[in-house]
Amino acid sequence: MLGAIYTGLSGMNAYSKGLQTISNNVANMNTPGFKATTVSFTDAFSYGGGGLTYTGAAPGEQSGSGVRYAEPRIDFSQGDLRQSEGDLDLAIQGSGFLVLMEGDNVYYARTGQFVVGEDGYIVQQGTERRLAVLDASGRPVALNIDSKRTSTPAATTKITFADNLSSSATEASVSSIAVYDSAGGKQIWQVKFTPVSGSPGEWQAAVTDQAGKAVGSSTLKFIGGVADPTASSITVTDTPAGAASRSVTLDFSKVTSFSAGTLSTIRASSVDGNGVGALTSVTVDADGKVKVAYSNAKTELLGSVAVADFRDPQLLDRVGDGLYENNRGAQHRLLASAQDGVGKLVSKQVEASNVDLSQEFGDLILIQRGFQASSQVVSVSNDMIQQLFGIRGQG
Numbered sequence: 001m002l003g004a005i006y007t008g009l010s011g012m013n014a015y016s017k018g019l020q021t022i023s024n025n026v027a028n029m030n031t032p033g034f035k036a037t038t039v040s041f042t043d044a045f046s047y048g049g050g051g052l053t054y055t056g057a058a059p060g061e062q063s064g065s066g067v068r069y070a071e072p073r074i075d076f077s078q079g080d081l082r083q084s085e086g087d088l089d090l091a092i093q094g095s096g097f098l099v100l101m102e103g104d105n106v107y108y109a110r111t112g113q114f115v116v117g118e119d120g121y122i123v124q125q126g127t128e129r130r131l132a133v134l135d136a137s138g139r140p141v142a143l144n145i146d147s148k149r150t151s152t153p154a155a156t157t158k159i160t161f162a163d164n165l166s167s168s169a170t171e172a173s174v175s176s177i178a179v180y181d182s183a184g185g186k187q188i189w190q191v192k193f194t195p196v197s198g199s200p201g202e203w204q205a206a207v208t209d210q211a212g213k214a215v216g217s218s219t220l221k222f223i224g225g226v227a228d229p230t231a232s233s234i235t236v237t238d239t240p241a242g243a244a245s246r247s248v249t250l251d252f253s254k255v256t257s258f259s260a261g262t263l264s265t266i267r268a269s270s271v272d273g274n275g276v277g278a279l280t281s282v283t284v285d286a287d288g289k290v291k292v293a294y295s296n297a298k299t300e301l302l303g304s305v306a307v308a309d310f311r312d313p314q315l316l317d318r319v320g321d322g323l324y325e326n327n328r329g330a331q332h333r334l335l336a337s338a339q340d341g342v343g344k345l346v347s348k349q350v351e352a353s354n355v356d357l358s359q360e361f362g363d364l365i366l367i368q369r370g371f372q373a374s375s376q377v378v379s380v381s382n383d384m385i386q387q388l389f390g391i392r393g394q395g
Contacts, residue, residue, distance in 0.1 A: 002381075003065075004378075005378050005381045005385075006065070006066065007065060008376075008377035009378060010044065010065065010066025010374075011067050011371070011373070011377070012371055012374045012378070013069075014066075014067045014068055015370045015371040015374065016371070017069040018041070018069060018367045018370075019367055019371070021037050022039060022360050022364050024037065025360050026355065026357070026360050028355060029353050029357060030352075030353060031322065031353050032111050032113075032322065032352060033111035033322040033350075034079075034322060034354070035076055035077075035079075035110070035353075036074075036075045036353070036355045036356070037074055038072070038073045038075050040070040041069060041070055042067070042068050042070045043066075043067055043068075044064070044065040044066050044067060045063065045064055074313070074314060078094070078354065080352045081093060081349045081350070081351055082349060082351075083348065083349055084348055084349060084350045086113050086115070087283045087347070087348065088114035088115060088116075088131075088282060088283065088284065089112070089113045089114065089347065089348055090111065090112055090284060090305070090346070090347055091110070091346050091349045091351040092307065092342075092344070093344045093345075093346055094338075094343025095309060095341070095342055095343050096307040096308060096309050096335075096342040097109060097308045097313075097324065098110070098111070098112055098132075098305070098306075098307070099131075099132035099140045099306040099307075100124060100129040100130065100131060100323070101130045101132050101140065105325075107323040108308055108323065108325070109324070110322065111350050112124050112125075112350075116145060119146075120145050120146035121143065121145075122143055122290070131143070131305065133302070134303060134334065138334060140306045140334055145279070145290075145292060148279065148292050148300065148302065149278070150276065150277065150278065150279070150294075151276065151277030151278075151279075151298045151300075152276070153180060153181075153182065153183060153274060153275050153276050154182075154272070155181050155243070155244070156179040156248055156272055157248060157249065157273065158248065158249045158250075158271075158272050159177060159179070159248060159249070159250050159251065159268055159270075159271050159272075160254065160269050160270045161191075161250065161252050161255050161266055161267065162254045162255060162267060163264075163267055164255070164256045164257065164258055164264060164265050164266060165193060165203065165222075165255055165256070165264050165266045166260040166262065166264040167200075167222070167259045168259040168261060168262070169262050169263070169264050170195070170262070171193060171194050171195075172192075172193040172264035172266060173193065174190065174268055175188075175190040176188060176190075177190065177191065177271060178271065179271065179273060180273040180275050181244070182243045182244040183243040183244075184274075184275040184276040185240055185242065185243055185275070186275055187210060188209065189207055189208070189209055189215065190209075191207050191268075192205070192206050193205055193220075193264075193266070196219065201228075202220065202221050202222075203219065203257075204217060204218075205217060205250070207236050215236050215238050216234070216236025216237065216238070217234075218236075220232065220234070225256050226256060226257075227252050227254075227256075232251070232252050232255075233249055233251045233252060234249075234250050234252075235247055235249050236250070254269070274296045275296050276296065277295045277298050278295045279293075279294060280293050280295050281293045283347060284305060284347040285301070285347075287304070287336075288304055288305050288307070288338070288344070289302070289303065289304050289305070304336035304337065305336075307334070307335050307336065307337055308332050309333045309334075309335055309340075309341070309342045310326075310331070311330065311332065312330055312331075315330035316330060
């Protein structure tokens with residue numbers, strides 16, 4: 001009977017721990033990236049010993065010793081992804097963990113809200129933990145964008161034209177062509193087209209700047225309405241004030257010259273080069289790469305966000321704030337988003353908790369009944385022992 005009390009107490013102790021687990025799961029139902037802990041129990045047995053019984057146990061007899069709270073297991077199933085406002089809010093659709101670095105410590109997280117800190121590193125909001133990207137050797141490194149706050153200027157070297165230069169027009173022009181010099185200065189060019197008298201299919205193309213100053217000119221030739229490959233481009237050279245000399249190729253290979261009355265639709269379809277640009281945004285693109293954008297419409301990719309893939313994530317230790325540490329040497333790989341079976345990194349989204357309230361409340365009822373039953377066993381065993389103590393011998 002005394003053994004029955006200990007068995008009942010084991011149940012009360014195990015169910016108390018189960019209640020603690022459920023309460024923690026429920027309390028974190030709105031914690032981003034939280035993973036619920038599964039409640040489970042395991043039986044306990046011993047050999048020999050019958051407690052306060054009339055007959056002793058046979059040698060080697062196995063008897064139940066109650067229940068134990070089983071080794072807790074983390075449910076790493078996917079939580080819902082929810083839209084957020086931060087450009088650097090990140091989540092993973094599928095398996096894997098973000099890698100965060102703080103001094104000599106390395107942490108792992110399923111989701112996070114990140115910003116560019118004052119020191120130029122991408123850090124978890126409100127902390128000094130830096131988001132890791134993969135370097136050329138596939139190792140995790142902290143990324144600093146201070147050296148990328150300005151987009152350097154590039155001189156214009158090519159202007160490509162498209163559409164139709166009407167063969168029956170008396171003149172045509174393309175204006176407001178923005179070109180840049182090596183110092184980032186911006187000039188506005190105009191190209192005027194005049195048919196060459198007595199030479200069908202030939203046009204004089206004259207380039208002038210915003211002040212009306214001639215930059216250069218040459219002759220274009222069309223055969224059957226199609227640009228002659230030997231005379232489909234011109235190159236002009238100038239030296240803007242305060243900048244290096246530049247040569248700009250005007251490419252007309254995609255231009256046609258068919259009769260369309262006085263209307264010509266010729267236009268500058270693309271112009272390379274750019275002025276100085278200031279950093280306007282830092283985001284993570286659809287491929288999981290850090291992307292910076294500038295005021296001059298230029299963009300640059302700086303590296304892939306590191307995603308850690310663990311063979312057995314149950315070996316990770318929780319340390320709070322949705323973080324895990326690898327203190328037990330769990331085997332893992334560091335990969336880019338959606339590579340070799342790891343999940344896909346998504347930006348401007350945060351993974352919600354995966355706590356299932358229906359499951360938690362169902363487990364809560366079972367634990368409550370289990371605790372009540374175990375306490376009843378203890379109570380009945382105690383009554384029986386009291387009754388035993390009350391037995392009086394017959395004189």
